[in-house]
Amino acid sequence: MEKTGIVGYGAYVPKLRIKAETIADVWGQDAGRIINGLGITEKAVPNKDEDTTTIAVQIGKNALLRAGINPKDIGAVYVGSESHPYAVKPTSTIVAEALGVGTDYTAADTEFACKAGSAAIQMVMGLAGSKMIKFGLAIGADTAQGAPGDPLEYSAAAGGAGFIVGKDKKQFIATLNDTFSYSTDTPDFWRRPKADYPSHGGRFTGGPAYVRHVAGATNGLMDKTGTTVKDYDYVVFHMPNGKFPLAMAKKLDVPKEKLMPGFVVDKIGNTYSGCSLLGLAATLDCAKPGDKILVTSYGSGAGSDSFSITVNDLIDKKRNLAPTTEDYIKDKQYITYPTYAKYRGKIV
Amino acid sequence: MHKANVPMAWRRFKSKYNLVGTKCTKCNSSFYPPRLICPKCRREGKIEEFEFKGTGKIVSYTIIRSGPDGFEKQTPYPIAIVELDEGARVTGQIVDYEDSDLAIGKKVAPVFRKVYESGKEGIIHYGIKFKPEN
Numbered sequence: 001m002e003k004t005g006i007v008g009y010g011a012y013v014p015k016l017r018i019k020a021e022t023i024a025d026v027w028g029q030d031a032g033r034i035i036n037g038l039g040i041t042e043k044a045v046p047n048k049d050e051d052t053t054t055i056a057v058q059i060g061k062n063a064l065l066r067a068g069i070n071p072k073d074i075g076a077v078y079v080g081s082e083s084h085p086y087a088v089k090p091t092s093t094i095v096a097e098a099l100g101v102g103t104d105y106t107a108a109d110t111e112f113a114c115k116a117g118s119a120a121i122q123m124v125m126g127l128a129g130s131k132m133i134k135f136g137l138a139i140g141a142d143t144a145q146g147a148p149g150d151p152l153e154y155s156a157a158a159g160g161a162g163f164i165v166g167k168d169k170k171q172f173i174a175t176l177n178d179t180f181s182y183s184t185d186t187p188d189f190w191r192r193p194k195a196d197y198p199s200h201g202g203r204f205t206g207g208p209a210y211v212r213h214v215a216g217a218t219n220g221l222m223d224k225t226g227t228t229v230k231d232y233d234y235v236v237f238h239m240p241n242g243k244f245p246l247a248m249a250k251k252l253d254v255p256k257e258k259l260m261p262g263f264v265v266d267k268i269g270n271t272y273s274g275c276s277l278l279g280l281a282a283t284l285d286c287a288k289p290g291d292k293i294l295v296t297s298y299g300s301g302a303g304s305d306s307f308s309i310t311v312n313d314l315i316d317k318k319r320n321l322a323p324t325t326e327d328y329i330k331d332k333q334y335i336t337y338p339t340y341a342k343y344r345g346k347i348v
Numbered sequence: 349m350h351k352a353n354v355p356m357a358w359r360r361f362k363s364k365y366n367l368v369g370t371k372c373t374k375c376n377s378s379f380y381p382p383r384l385i386c387p388k389c390r391r392e393g394k395i396e397e398f399e400f401k402g403t404g405k406i407v408s409y410t411i412i413r414s415g416p417d418g419f420e421k422q423t424p425y426p427i428a429i430v431e432l433d434e435g436a437r438v439t440g441q442i443v444d445y446e447d448s449d450l451a452i453g454k455k456v457a458p459v460f461r462k463v464y465e466s467g468k469e470g471i472i473h474y475g476i477k478f479k480p481e482n
Contacts, residue, residue, distance in 0.1 A: 049461040057460040
């Protein structure tokens with residue numbers, strides 16, 4: 001198995017935002033308590049004509065700008081999401097068509113709550129590392145759903161990130177050193193067929209779910225690679241809210257400042273399949289050559305994928321070839337709750 | 349907006365998803381939607397496929413407040429005639445705009461967006477719209 005690496009990456013966050021206090025006003029809740037409790041001040045909302053496909057296409061275009069490769073050299077396209085626009089009909093082929101990948105590629109949509117994107121990265125690592133493909137594109141994107149009045153309404157957001165993975169070391173922006181996964185059957189969050197909104201186990205989503213799996217994968221990766229937290233300059237944990245990743249950092253003795261470059265949840269919410277990948281993209285946007293990054297995703301149901309990544313010299317040449325995560329986070333327009341409800345199909 | 353059945357929509361994916369038109373290499377005129385014959389050079393013309401970058405400027409615009417079938421829930425939305433940098437003029441929606449962006453001469457860039465859905469159970473039609481460039 002050859003070593004693989006990131007040759008291009010792209011992020012995208014929709015322009016529209018709704019403030020937590022706007023949502024709290026509608027449901028008669030204490031905005032200060034919500035913001036303090038969840039650690040989210042506002043979230044990104046898809047425009048009326050945006051869905052997982054359009055978000056994934058923009059991510060793919062940005063990743064191609066940085067990679068500078070011929071899209072026809074991409075041999076696999078995987079889009080991970082829990083809000084694919086079709087129940088049957090892949091998002092990934094629409095994305096590949098829009099990116100000019102041609103016809104000679106394999107594709108599939110992945111689904112694993114918030115970790116469908118990181119699972120897609122592992123799939124293209126395997127295909128590229130075993131020389132079955134030259135490049136693979138893995139995207140995590142979502143337009144997450146939260147039922148009106150549910151705590152999820154404050155966090156379920158839209159956006160994502162994607163990575164083009166290859167096997168030619170000269171093209172690596174960052175080397176994917178290793179990966180480790182930790183999975184169990186834990187029903188902390190789910191959505192049944194034809195249900196509009198997901199259900200969740202409330203506090204059960206904490207200890208037995210998020211904490212156990214993120215710690216399991218992160219510790220497993222460090223054991224496998226013989227590394228400790230001290231070996232990493234930056235750490236990204238999945239961000240279902242602004243509290244869980246900080247609590248996880250404390251538990252694993254990760255200094256808060258190592259989390260901050262990729263800590264995007266307080267400004268845009270939880271972008272589900274895109275969440276930890278956006279954290280990685282934001283971290284790459286400011287990392288220096290030689291820096292080491294540890295990323296651990298989390299998907300309810302449940303599982304975590306952990307990655308050890310080393311940033312290479314090419315990052316300085318590549319990062320400004322496409323908009324950064326911060327560019328998208330800063331470019332925003334606030335909407336009212338009725339507009340949000342209309343755009344999200346809650347009233348029509 | 350012309351509404352298409354599945355085969356008709358499928359035939360146009362290439363030109364809808366990426367503004368792929370044609371160009372007459374004899375007189376250098378570019379066309380979108382793609383033309384098969386150059387209206388200037390006629391049989392002397394040489395038509396080739398040509399992909400527009402998609403950047404351009406607003407030539408004129410209007411705001412649709414009463415949308416046709418499939419667009420009713422999108423109103424109000426601006427439609428503009430955009431002159432692409434390579435010459436052709438196309439009609440498309442302007443998205444992610446502030447009111448001050450709706451101005452003749454405003455520079456725009458292409459974005460891939462959902463155009464309409466063929467009902468709740470039909471296919472989703474995607475295409476290029478334009479967003480203001482800062």
